[in-house]
Amino acid sequence: METTLSESQQPVVSSTQRIVDYGSTIRPESQRRPSFVFIESPRRYTKMSHHTASQDRLQRVEYFLNVLNQMCIGFITIYISYLTLRTGLEGTGLHAWLVTIGFSFFMAEGVMIHYEGNVLTNGYKRKTKTTIHWVVLTLGGGCGAAGALIKMIQKGFLLQSTHGKLGMTAFVLCILAMTSGLSALFSTRVKKLITPLLNKTFHNFLGFACFVIALVTQYYGYQTGYFKSRSETDFQILMKCLTLTSLVLSSYGPMKALYQKIKNISQQF
Secondary structure (H helix, E strand, O other): OOOOOOHHHOOOOOOOOOOOOOOOOOOOHHHHOOOOOOOOOHHHHHHHHHHHHHHHHHHHHHHHHHHHHHHHHHHHHHHHHHHHHHHOOOOHHHHHHHHHHHHHHHHHHHOOOOOOOOOOOOOOOHHHHHHHHHHHHHHHHHHHHHHHHHHHHHOOOOOOOHHHHHHHHHHHHHHHHHHHHHHHHOOOOOOOOOOHHHHHHHHHHHHHHHHHHHHHHHHHHOOOHHHHOOOOHHHHHHHHHHHHHHHHHHHHHHHHHHHHHHHHHHHHO
16 A cells, blocks of 8 residues: 655655755865964974074083082092001091092082082972081081091180181181071071072072182191101192092082072062
8 A cells, every 4th residue: 555645745855955964974174174373483492492502502511510429429439438448547548538438529519409400400409409408417517527627626715827716717617507507407497587589598608618728728628747648749739630630520500509699689689
């Protein structure tokens, strides 16, 4: 049985009817054509790339110099330790070992903790670096001050040589730096007396001054009778060169940080 549709139910076919497919993802060519927005000109991009490359090269140089500095510090520490342990840790030998461990090793490493070019601590967070800084410099200051005090007691605090006078100066600066370090550690509690920025800047200056005087004292220590009687002249010159190299390379980071703090202070006032 066939069912016939009425005329009103017949589908209307028109050649002018526009068929719209709402489910199709096909779009006209003009709608699919992407539009680009240029944020920076090619010249600007080239300058930025060149600047980044320069920073990378500078960072590599800093890493290399830091590795060289670590080698100098290690050689000085190992040799003085070998020399003093071989001859006995008493009197001048104990003094030489303590000041070398304290100033040339611990303090040299401590002042470079926050330096970005330090290959040993570059991967640590700032809070961790600060903790290491306090521990290392506490050990360095304690050993260095104890070593200097041993020699001052041995000489009856009558130090006439350049090495002795510089050593006493380093001892005084070390005590002041450690005292200011405590106030810098609790800077939020003493901020009514002095701002934290000024307090930390003063502490950094004292610590850096102590480190410089201590290594210059170490330099003159190679001219003392204790070292001359136990090493050749060529080796004395080598140790002087290594000590000065370590002083210069270790000072770059602290001087950079100190300059930044002084710059911030000048902007505030």
